[in-house]
Amino acid sequence: MRDCQDRWRFHAGVSGLFFAALMLAMATDAQDVARPRPVDPAAWGGDHVGQPFPPYVTGDECLFCHRDIGPTWGDNAHQRTIRPATPDELSLAALREFPRGKDLADQTQYLLGSERMTRFLKRSEEYGKLDLLSAMFRPQQNADVETDEASRENAPGEIHLPADDDEPRWEPHTFADRCAGCHTTAVDSRGKAFSSLSLDCFTCHGDVPLEHTKDTSLALLSAKHREPRQVISLCGQCHLRGGRSKSTGLPYPNTFVAGDNLFRDFQVDFSDEGLNTLPAADRHIFENTRDVALFNQTEMTCLTCHDVHTSSSERHQALEEVTICGSCHIPGTESRELREGISESAKFHVHSRVCGY
């Protein structure tokens, strides 16, 4: 195992280049004159880059005790990053109607996505791998109607094939190369194999020792343990879309364990130019992360507004207006009017090249 001190130097060296470029980009921006001097986001904490994941306690063991979470977790978006393919899904019905689709629908074991597209998956023979069907289901967009998760997952639509495909086929590598890091848990970056489907407790809480029952501060994200830089790192491992691991080149982090410093290996463009190209939903994440990672802002993190276990962001409506609200709301307006293009129905409109929409 590499010596810790050497590791720090190595990462500090690599991140230094990235950091210098970032500072240069930001210094040229006239808006940044009043900003405090940015700090090196990679300069704190540690990482597990290139190491095996620790033998963490799995979610099924956690839920044995945390029985208040289990009954609602099944419907939680973080749990449904991969979901079992139930026969009554409209996407599967559409696939069955597609040429050669019946067999493919029968082979499909899991589904990914809902609102913009649904992808079809089946288990590979290999450990921790899923095959992704090249064909996808695109639901009809109905921008005027607010829908819940269940309705979105079962909206009518049709099957699309990529332009260069004649017929649907199972792809063995796409999921591992692009999706696994954020739709499954503990992806070994060497073999790109995950250890469990969708997001296990480990993804956000890390390797929690048994002793957390006596001292809850040992559990990351407990009320006593919400260090802002750790929070934006662990949320950012998936929500900073467009970032890339320096060491693997993959669009997801290399062996990130909640509690680590994400930015020791994960490259993200925090420049104003970069942020200005993002849709509002992504932009507010980048802005808040940048505030914490580069400017040591500690008052607001993702958890200030979002409650993951209850799938709620209601708390953000009770907050006093701060700069980040301007991503979606017009500052100073009495009823917090939404900006043009951020209608109620499309407020979470997002794009992602990695995700294919």
Place this chain on the structure above:
Amino acid sequence: MWIPKWQRDRQKGVDSPMPTQPVSNEEFLPRPQNKQQRQWEKLIGELAEEKSRKLNMPRRDFMRSSMGMATAFLASNMVYGPNWEVDAAETLDPAATEEKFPKGEYFVFDVQTHFTDGVAIGFRNAEFVRNMGFELEDNPDAYSFTNYVKEIFFDSDTSMAVISGVPGKEINKSLEGKVLEGRDRRGGILPSWLMSQRKNELNRLAGGQRALCQGNCAPNHYWDRASNAPDFPALFEQMEREVKKYGIDSWKWYCHTDPGRSGDGFRLDDEKMAYPFFEKSKELGLNVFSIHKGFASQSRTLGHFAHPGDVEKAALDHPDLTFIVYHSALKHGPGEPQFSEDGFFDPNSGDFAWHAELMQIKERNPGLDNVYPEIGSSFGLLAIAHPEMCQHLIAKNVKHYGSDHVIWGTDCLWWGSPQWVIDAMKRFQISDKLCEKFGYEKLTKQDKANIFGLNAAKIYGIDVNQQLQALPADALTRLKTAYLDDGGQRDNAAHGWVRDHA
């Protein structure tokens, strides 16, 4: 506004030895009491006031006595119907209860008891436990082995207990290849090595056999990622350790958990995963498999593996093995929102989710003799939350599997001392209405004796007569006597958070 339940109870003059409503764990808003729960609680308060005054004793002391317990059952009958065998005389005279339910009438052998490795896990403070009416501390001491001995053996009629496993796997070796021992093996909140250690301590202390223990090892605990299959050498090594070194008496399986990070759960009828385990276990001379089924929300993605559908083939293919189906495959507990959803319970058939499938297995295979429904948590929690469902649970288990196949378990000390569950079973009866409508039989004393302990004794090869002769003289009984003589008793203070206006 939320207030502690004990505080509200004190304000309202309620001090119930039985839970009268579900309460919140502070993460969600507590559900208000329904009309029946309010009625029940009010009646308990009124009756207790009246009777304790008549006896000239403090009400709190009254509620801690057998008279208080009888009062709670009586009030329940007045609200929910005649579900419990209780006479008004028992609310004023402990002798009436003693006469009706003589001490030692039943040999109580609880196959589902737990403690932890010194960690508090929140159960004794959980949503539907908060209103248990007992002084349920939720700290490491409350979950300790010491308190386990007190609550299981001193505070209740339990004579024998199986220390029952929970999800978790031991690590065989360090990264350097050194075989680990004791705490270094980890294994979760109640690892196999600890169950074994405490079983031996308890039996040594008693000077006889009071405790048995289970082993947590299961087919998906050691996984070979290269072949994407069980790592049988590592698995068999652990099995041998648990049987030969730990002296376990049964396996405890959670098919819907994946502590080995295999990527999936497993089915009992999986010929590639479970069957090699069965064969190895037979070779080691251990034939009892205790399987958690039901309570599916305890898994993040693998809850479907808690369905009992895989019991049938496994049991038919292995008539020489015994399969104890824990929780009788009750899919959702009363504390879960799905419990109240349409389709979970059908009052017209008395069927409820997953338990019905367990019953159908026996219907399809009348000759199947090696499957035993166990009633830990299912009976106790339904007794409180849904007495009618509780009757269907027991009546159907007995109707389909026979009273000689229903196994007593309580899941305590998760829910405090099991005495309240024991009292509930003593007083439990199937109503005339349900017997008539569904063709159930009334439970006889012999049925209850079977359920309370004779069935489990048969499975584990315990000579009950010999035990009954040995128990009065063993050290644990002497300690219990001294504890009771010293005024030791269960606590009944209610905890939890409810709406102050509920």
